[in-house]
Amino acid sequence: MRELELYFGPQHLGMVGNFSITLKVEGDRILEATANPGYLHRGFEKLMEGRSWIKNFPMVCRINLVDPDHMEMIYAMGVEKLAGIEVPERAQFVRSIYLELARVSSHLFGLWAYANMLGFDTVSNWAMYHRDLVLDLFEELTGGRVYHIYVWPGGVRRDFPEGFTDRMVSTLHSIGGCVPDYDTTFFNNKLFSERARGVGVVSREEALAMGGVGQVIRATGMKYDVRKVDPYAAYDRVPWEVHTRDDGDAYSRICVVRDEMIESVHMIFNLIDAMPEGDVYNRVPNPLKWKIPAGEAYVRCESSRGELGLYLVSDGGEKPHRVHFRTPSYAHGLAILEKTLVGANIADVGNIMMSMYVVAPEIDR
Amino acid sequence: MTNPLGTRLDATFKGVELRSGVDGRLAVVVPREAIVPVLTFLKEDGYDYLQLISCVDWIDRGEFELVYLLSFYTEDEVGRDGGKQEVLLKATVPREQASAPTATGVFAIAEPHEREIHELYGIHFEGHPRLTPLFLDRDYEIPPFRKDFDTKQYVADVFDRVPPIDEEG
Amino acid sequence: MDRNQLMKWIKAPTKMAHKYSLNAVYFCTGCGVIEVPPTITSRWDAERFGVVPTATARQANLFLITGYVSVKTLRAIIRTYEQMPEPKYTVGFGSCTINGGMYWDSYNTINQLDKYIPIDGYIAGCMPRPEAIFVAVTHLWTLIDKDMADGYKRYRKNYAAYRANQEMILGEMEWPPIFQTEVATAITEREG
Ligand code: SF4
Numbered sequence: 090m091r092e093l094e095l096y097f098g099p100q101h102l103g104m105v106g107n108f109s110i111t112l113k114v115e116g117d118r119i120l121e122a123t124a125n126p127g128y129l130h131r132g133f134e135k136l137m138e139g140r141s142w143i144k145n146f147p148m149v150c151r152i153n154l155v156d157p158d159h160m161e162m163i164y165a166m167g168v169e170k171l172a173g174i175e176v177p178e179r180a181q182f183v184r185s186i187y188l189e190l191a192r193v194s195s196h197l198f199g200l201w202a203y204a205n206m207l208g209f210d211t212v213s214n215w216a217m218y219h220r221d222l223v224l225d226l227f228e229e230l231t232g233g234r235v236y237h238i239y240v241w242p243g244g245v246r247r248d249f250p251e252g253f254t255d256r257m258v259s260t261l262h263s264i265g266g267c268v269p270d271y272d273t274t275f276f277n278n279k280l281f282s283e284r285a286r287g288v289g290v291v292s293r294e295e296a297l298a299m300g301g302v303g304q305v306i307r308a309t310g311m312k313y314d315v316r317k318v319d320p321y322a323a324y325d326r327v328p329w330e331v332h333t334r335d336d337g338d339a340y341s342r343i344c345v346v347r348d349e350m351i352e353s354v355h356m357i358f359n360l361i362d363a364m365p366e367g368d369v370y371n372r373v374p375n376p377l378k379w380k381i382p383a384g385e386a387y388v389r390c391e392s393s394r395g396e397l398g399l400y401l402v403s404d405g406g407e408k409p410h411r412v413h414f415r416t417p418s419y420a421h422g423l424a425i426l427e428k429t430l431v432g433a434n435i436a437d438v439g440n441i442m443m444s445m446y447v448v449a450p451e452i453d454r
Numbered sequence: 455m456t457n458p459l460g461t462r463l464d465a466t467f468k469g470v471e472l473r474s475g476v477d478g479r480l481a482v483v484v485p486r487e488a489i490v491p492v493l494t495f496l497k498e499d500g501y502d503y504l505q506l507i508s509c510v511d512w513i514d515r516g517e518f519e520l521v522y523l524l525s526f527y528t529e530d531e532v533g534r535d536g537g538k539q540e541v542l543l544k545a546t547v548p549r550e551q552a553s554a555p556t557a558t559g560v561f562a563i564a565e566p567h568e569r570e571i572h573e574l575y576g577i578h579f580e581g582h583p584r585l586t587p588l589f590l591d592r593d594y595e596i597p598p599f600r601k602d603f604d605t606k607q608y609v610a611d612v613f614d615r616v617p618p619i620d621e622e623g
Numbered sequence: 624m625d626r627n628q629l630m631k632w633i634k635a636p637t638k639m640a641h642k643y644s645l646n647a648v649y650f651c652t653g654c655g656v657i658e659v660p661p662t663i664t665s666r667w668d669a670e671r672f673g674v675v676p677t678a679t680a681r682q683a684n685l686f687l688i689t690g691y692v693s694v695k696t697l698r699a700i701i702r703t704y705e706q707m708p709e710p711k712y713t714v715g716f717g718s719c720t721i722n723g724g725m726y727w728d729s730y731n732t733i734n735q736l737d738k739y740i741p742i743d744g745y746i747a748g749c750m751p752r753p754e755a756i757f758v759a760v761t762h763l764w765t766l767i768d769k770d771m772a773d774g775y776k777r778y779r780k781n782y783a784a785y786r787a788n789q790e791m792i793l794g795e796m797e798w799p800p801i802f803q804t805e806v807a808t809a810i811t812e813r814e815g
Contacts, residue, residue: 099696100650100680100703107651107696127589128696129653131729135599139606139728147725154654201660217664224661235657235750297527300504300563312529387479387523387542389505400508400521415506415523423566450654453589590731591695591793598730605730616738616788619781 090116097438099128106449108422110442114435122430122438124423129453137412142168143242143376145409150236152414153451155198158191159392161240163414166321167401168242170386172373179367180244185323186360187230187239188390189353190257193264194223195393196350203343203443204275207284212275219264226257244370254361261354268351276347285340289429289441292337299428300420303395304349305445307333308341315391327359339444346446380407394418394446414454422447459499459539467492481542486554489520489545493560496524496541503527507557507567509575511549513601518547518577520554553578574599631768641710642767645685645760646677650703653690655717655750662753672760680706685763687756688742691719691732697739698793704740705801709775712767714759715745724749738788741774 098109107128113121133152137145149164150157162184169176176184197220204213224234230253231237231246239246275281291301293309306313314331316324332348334341373379383405389398395417402411422445429441460472460480467488473481484492493504505523512519522543547554556579557564568579569588576597579585596603632639651659663669663676677683680703692700704713715736718724723734736742743766746759766772778785782802790796 099699100648106656107653127587127591128693128699129691130589130693130695130731131691131726132598132605132731135603135605136726136729151654151725154657198657198660201664205660214665217660218666221661221666234752297502298562300561306527311527313527318528318530387506396505398505398523400506400523402510411508411510413506413508419566420563424563589695591693591698592731594730603730606728608730609728609734612792613734616733616735616791618735618738619741619777619784619788 092120095435097435098125106447108447108449108452110426110430110438112430112435112438117434117436119430119433119435119438122427124427126423126449126452129450131454133454134412134414137409139408141377141407142379142381142409145412146238146241147236150238151450152454153392153416153448154235155448156191156195156393157236158188158240159390159397160414161238162188162322163388163390163392163397163399165240165242166388166390167386167399168381170388171384171401171403172242172379172381174243174373175371176244177368177371178365179248180369180371181323182326182360182364183245183249183369184240186257186357186364187245188322189357189360190223190226192353192393193261193350194220194227196346196353197223199346199393199443199446200343203440203446206439206443207281209275209278209281212271215267215271219267222260222264226253226260229253229256241370243373244368246370248369258358258361261357265351265354271347276344282340285343285440285444286336286338288339288437289433289444290336290338291425291429295428296337296425299424301395301425302417302420303391303393303446304342304345305395305421305425307331307345308335309333309337310335315389315396319389321388321390323360323363327356327363329356329359339440342444342446378407380405389415392417394421394448394451416451416454418447418449418451421445422449422452459541463492463495466495479540479542481544483544483546486520486545486547489522489543490555490557490560492543493522493524493557496543497560501526501541504557504561504563504567507564507571509571509577509599511575511599511601513549516549518549518552518575520545520547520571520577522557547577552576553580555580556582558582573597576600638767641684642764643673645672645674645712645763646683647674647685647687648680648683648703648707649676649678650680650686650699652688652692652696652700653717653719655689655719658750658753658756659687659689662756667753667757669756669760672757674756674760680704681708683707684711686711686713687716688713688720688736689716691717691724691726691729692736693731694733694792697733697789698796701740701789701793701796702798705798710772711775712743712763712772713740713774714763715742716756716759717751718747718749721745721747733792739785739792741777741785743772743774 092115095112095114097112099107109125111123111125112119137148149160152160197216200216201213228234231239296306296309310333312331312333332345334344381403383403385402387400389396398415400413404410463470471483501524503525505525508521510519524541568582571577572585573588574597661667720736726732746755786800
């Protein structure tokens with residue numbers, strides 16, 4: 090059979106996001122895959138060097154459109170570490186709740202993309218609708234649907250409004266009430282599990298060797314979660330579990346996502362119960378003329394796709410000297426995807442890619 | 455410094471300088487030739503997770519600083535005091551003749567990271583399997599992430615030069 | 624349907640038909656795309672307005688350019704746009720397409736999209752809400768009614784200028800010009 094070169098994306102139905110892969114195929118089998126990112130490269134890290142510390146907040150959240158809140162969080166953590174700012178206890182809880190909400194909304198988006206890719210339109214419509222309910226909460230809290238800029242060095246911008254926690258709890262209950270529906274129509278549905286079982290298997294050794302994080306390694310049975318390994322915000326104040334599966338295939342990965350979503354909701358309830366009273370904000374110096382002492386910091390947190398890191402260097406000026414994000418999709422989309430696609434069918438490219446939840450702007454930055 | 459790993463590194467390699475790094479990390483500065491041996495040593499020592507390779511342009515000093523952040527996969531909380539520390543490995547590369555040995559032989563994930571640094575900073579990695587462009591479509595005279603590359607000037611020179619379409623013409 | 628509407632259908636059935644069935648290209652170009660899935664799913668339901676996403680550019684007539692355009696994407700956008708059959712409409716979504724938005728000083732994003740392909744309308748905002756898409760769609764209907772959504776005609780008419788601009792940024796392009804200048808002028812003259 091003849092070898093062909095196939096361009097997959099960026100304008101392609103099986104491609105969510107502006108990303109492309111060049112496939113070398115023989116018949117329906119992939120012999121070689123080359124990821125071709127860069128369609129969304131804006132040179133963020135360079136642009137941030139030209140803006141002051143505080144002006145970078147609107148920038149960072151646009152690096153990852155699906156889950157902008159963890160981007161804010163990590164940048165705030167980096168700035169706090171460099172400048173030596175303390176965060177009040179209540180703000181830590183508020184941050185955790187906010188980030189868990191963000192995780193739920195991001196996972197629902199991923200579920201939309203995945204279900205949509207496989208043609209499960211009912212589930213994708215549900216997921217998107219439920220995500221919108223979460224976005225309504227965000228809108229009430231911060232004023233923005235997608236980009237919130239709520240986490241701030243020294244705390245969060247404002248406390249929860251009156252009655253917000255009740256509305257949050259009732260929204261989460263109504264989403265949680267649909268989990269059985271999701272299970273019957275999607276996760277336990279034979280049509281779906283046949284399609285996803287045994288597809289895109291990543292063994293634990295492979296995943297670890299190539300810097301896999303998040304669902305990709307949790308689907309291989311490894312309990313690696315930065316929230317446990319290197320706790321930040323209020324994650325060490327409440328009990329919660331890291332969920333894993335053992336097979337390392339697409340089905341395991343999406344099931345890890347499902348379990349995590351449920352865990353997040355439980356965690357939010359626990360956090361609300363344990364939340365202390367007090368301030369949510371420590372004043373920082375005049376942000377417009379804020380000089381941060383020279384030094385470097387590496388901070389990390391667990392975004393909805395895995396470990397997110399930030400390497401931040403200051404030279405004592407009003408602007409950062411170097412910013413470098415270590416994003417989870419970088420390893421997944423560039424290294425692991427290329428390996429996993431070899432030997433797969435063309436029809437499974439989108440399946441594998443979305444099960445790893447590769448988000449293109451995160452790779453390109 | 456009383457640090458078991460530091461002492462061993464000091465004993466094994468020449469020219470290794472130890473600094474106390476940021477928040478509990480051990481910072482190790484090595485000459486550029488020693489990057490690969492030290493990385494191999496650390497990998498055998500249990501540092502199996504290369505989080506990041508970064509590059510900082512210190513234009514006043516006329517050098518680039520390559521930063522390798524090493525960590526390890528674990529299922530328990532990382533011991534901040536007394537436990538195993540994460541390592542920050544640094545090496546400097548002069549701005550002229552910017553080249554460094556590749557770490558792809560030690561860590562597979564180094565491949566895209568080094569490709570990116572090659573593209574954005576113009577550092578050549580000797581022995582890298584494919585140093586093809588990763589993100590960029592245009593050719594830039596100065597690699598764009600270097601400090602002497604002025605983005606505003608570039609935008610004015612390139613994108614703002616394109617004339618608007620004259621609808622009447 | 625009142626008499627006015629009916630007359631419109633009788634006079635120009637094709638125009639009315641493609642006005643109410645805008646098939647959008649499935650191409651996620653920038654971060655604005657995050658508001659498109661909510662728009663096309665059950666909550667906001669763009670299908671009420673006849674907008675559905677389409678798999679291939681060859682069957683689409685609406686191109687929503689959702690956000691900043693990097694040089695590499697510009698190539699894909701032009702290619703996609705040229706593959707769409709006429710009549711076709713383009714809408715720039717978000718401030719990035721208007722003047723570069725927050726990436727005005729980025730070395731890799733083109734700032735003004737209408738220098739490279741014709742745009743029929745813009746939706747301002749960084750990130751515009753789903754409602755804004757609907758406002759834009761209804762506005763586009765008015766433009767189509769009045770024959771003012773004529774981007775594709777302008778593209779044909781000024782093709783040489785557009786192509787020159789594209790080549791300024793992209794260099795030599797892999798595909799030949801889609802219009803010969805004389806042919807384009809002839810078609811334009813015939814259609815008036
Ligand atoms: S206008 Fe704003 S939301 Fe839209 S692409 Fe630009 S930065 Fe993103």
